[in-house]
Amino acid sequence: MLLEFTVGNFLSFRDKNTLSLSATAIKEYVDTNIISTQRYQLLKSSVIYGANSSGKSNLIKAMSTMRKLVLQSFKQASTEELNITPFLLNTENEENPSFFEVLFLLDEVRYRYGFEVDNTSFKSEWLFESKKQLEKPLFVRENDGIEVMKTFSEGKDLEEKTRDNALFLTVVDQFNGKKAKAIMNWFNNFVTVSGLSxxxxxxxxxxxxxxxxxxxxxxxxxxxxxxxxxxxxxxxxxxxxxxxxxxxxxxxxxxxxxxxxxxxxxxxxxxxxxxxxxxxxxxxxxxxxxxxxxxxxxxxxxxxxxxxDVLHDGGVLVVDELDASLHPLLTLAITKLFNSQEHNQKNAQLIFATHDTNLLTYGNYRRDQIYFVEKDKYGASDLYSLVEYKEEGAVKAIRKDRSFEKDYIQGRYGAIPFIGNLSNIIKEWQEK
Incomplete structure (x- = not known):
C-alpha cells in the first residue's frame, strides 16, 4: 500500500511535491474510504484536479517514469539514455537530477525507496526500512559508491555489478534478493494507465x-x-x-x-x-x-x-484522464468501487486525474483525498490537498460542509484556468 509519492525537478515540477495517501485526523467517511493497519490509517483513493497544462498528467507521468525505471533499468544497455526531462524553465534546475521517492507498506513494514537520476545515470539511490518507529537504512548509494548495511546482506558484493544507468535494487533482485524481489513485486502492482489510450x-x-x-x-x-x-x-x-x-x-x-x-x-x-x-x-x-x-x-x-485486476489482487492503480469519454455517473461508479468495503476487500488504492467536478459533490470524498495542481507565474507546478488548503488570511482549514464543487468552479481553491472575456475576443476578431 502506498503512503506517499514525491517528485522534484521533473517536467513541470521544479520543487519537491508530495502526494500523500496517509489519512489525516478528520472524521469523514472513515468506514468506507480508510484502510486501517496496525500502524497507519491510509486512504483508498485520491482525486487530482487542475487546469489544462497545470501538471496533473506530469504528476502521473512521474509515477509511471519511476515504475518504468525500477522495472526496466536492469535491461538497459550501458550506453542507453534514461529519457529524463528536468524542469527546464530555470537555469539551476536544468543541470540537476530529477528526484523520485515512495513510502509504502509491505507486510506491515514501511519502506522508503528513492533515487536521483538524470538522462544518463543514477546519481543517488536509497532504501530505508521501518519495522516499528525507527527508520534504518538498508543501503545508500552516492556518486562515489554504494554502502550496504549488515541488515541487507542480500546486497553484499553486488556493488561493482551495478552500472551507472541501472538501479542497485534491480541488480539485487536479479540475484534473487528476498527483500528486493518483494519490493520489485510491489512496483509491478503499482500500475499506471491512460484514460485516453x-x-x-x-x-x-x-x-x-x-x-x-x-x-x-x-x-x-x-x-x-x-x-x-x-x-x-x-x-x-x-x-x-x-x-x-x-x-x-x-x-x-x-x-x-x-x-x-x-x-x-x-x-x-x-x-x-x-x-x-x-x-x-x-x-x-x-x-x-x-x-x-x-x-x-x-x-x-x-x-x-x-x-x-487491482481490486482482485490489491495494489495501486493510477489513471490519467479517467473521465474522458465517460458519463459522470460511470466515472462515479468506477471510483466508488475503491471507496467501498464490499468491492475493495484487498485494500486496493486508486489515484486519478479528472476534470469531472461532479465527484466533488457526489463522490463522498474526504478533504484529504482531494488534490489540486496549479502552476505559478514561473511555470512550476504546485500540488496541495484540500485539507491543508487555507484561504488568504484564514486560520482554519476549509470546513467539511462547504460546497467543494461550487467553491472550486468559482476559483476559491485555485487550480482552474483563467479565462478572459471571450465576447471581447470574438468581437475583435469579427471587426478585423
Whole structure:
C-alpha cells in the first residue's frame, strides 16, 4: 500500500511535491474510504484536479517514469539514455537530477525507496526500512559508491555489478534478493494507465473475463453500469491475415503475419436482446465491441481489466484522464468501487486525474483525498490537498460542509484556468 509519492525537478515540477495517501485526523467517511493497519490509517483513493497544462498528467507521468525505471533499468544497455526531462524553465534546475521517492507498506513494514537520476545515470539511490518507529537504512548509494548495511546482506558484493544507468535494487533482485524481489513485486502492482489510450489494456480484460473467479464481478459491473448489452463473451480463433487492413504496406503485413501465424486472436462480442413489433424478446443479436459499441463503452470495457485486476489482487492503480469519454455517473461508479468495503476487500488504492467536478459533490470524498495542481507565474507546478488548503488570511482549514464543487468552479481553491472575456475576443476578431 502506498503512503506517499514525491517528485522534484521533473517536467513541470521544479520543487519537491508530495502526494500523500496517509489519512489525516478528520472524521469523514472513515468506514468506507480508510484502510486501517496496525500502524497507519491510509486512504483508498485520491482525486487530482487542475487546469489544462497545470501538471496533473506530469504528476502521473512521474509515477509511471519511476515504475518504468525500477522495472526496466536492469535491461538497459550501458550506453542507453534514461529519457529524463528536468524542469527546464530555470537555469539551476536544468543541470540537476530529477528526484523520485515512495513510502509504502509491505507486510506491515514501511519502506522508503528513492533515487536521483538524470538522462544518463543514477546519481543517488536509497532504501530505508521501518519495522516499528525507527527508520534504518538498508543501503545508500552516492556518486562515489554504494554502502550496504549488515541488515541487507542480500546486497553484499553486488556493488561493482551495478552500472551507472541501472538501479542497485534491480541488480539485487536479479540475484534473487528476498527483500528486493518483494519490493520489485510491489512496483509491478503499482500500475499506471491512460484514460485516453485505453486500447492497450484489452488483453488484461480478456484474461479476467476468461477466468471464472473474476468474470462474475466484471459482468455484474457491466450490467450495473447499464452499457446496453446483456452479457459479453470472448470469440477466440486463429489469426487470419485477411483481418489486417487492406491498405497496410505489404512488407509490414508479411512481418505481422509471420509473428502471429498460429496465434489465437480474441474478440469481445456483446450480446443484445432482439424484440418483435410488440416489444417481446424473440432472440439475441451479437455486436462486435470494437466496431459496433460506443467509444465510452469501449473505454469502460478496456479499463475494467486493470480496475478489477487491482481490486482482485490489491495494489495501486493510477489513471490519467479517467473521465474522458465517460458519463459522470460511470466515472462515479468506477471510483466508488475503491471507496467501498464490499468491492475493495484487498485494500486496493486508486489515484486519478479528472476534470469531472461532479465527484466533488457526489463522490463522498474526504478533504484529504482531494488534490489540486496549479502552476505559478514561473511555470512550476504546485500540488496541495484540500485539507491543508487555507484561504488568504484564514486560520482554519476549509470546513467539511462547504460546497467543494461550487467553491472550486468559482476559483476559491485555485487550480482552474483563467479565462478572459471571450465576447471581447470574438468581437475583435469579427471587426478585423
Amino acid at each position: 485505453h486500447e492497450h489494456y484489452t488483453g488484461i480484460t480478456f484474461n479476467l473475463l476468461d477466468n471464472e473467479e473474476t468474470k462474475p464481478a466484471m459482468q455484474s459491473f457491466y450490467n450495473n453500469a447499464d452499457l446496453g448489452f446483456d452479457t459479453v463473451k470472448l470469440n477466440k480463433k486463429e489469426f487470419d491475415v485477411a483481418r489486417l487492413p487492406k491498405d497496410m504496406p505489404e512488407s509490414i503485413m508479411q512481418e505481422i503475419s509471420t509473428k502471429l501465424q498460429g496465434q489465437t486472436m480474441v474478440d469481445a462480442i456483446t450480446v443484445h436482446k432482439k424484440y418483435d413489433s410488440k416489444n417481446k424478446v424473440v432472440g439475441t443479436v451479437e455486436f462486435d465491441m470494437d466496431s459496433q459499441e460506443s467509444a465510452g463503452t469501449n473505454k469502460v470495457f478496456n479499463l475494467s481489466g486493470p480496475i478489477f
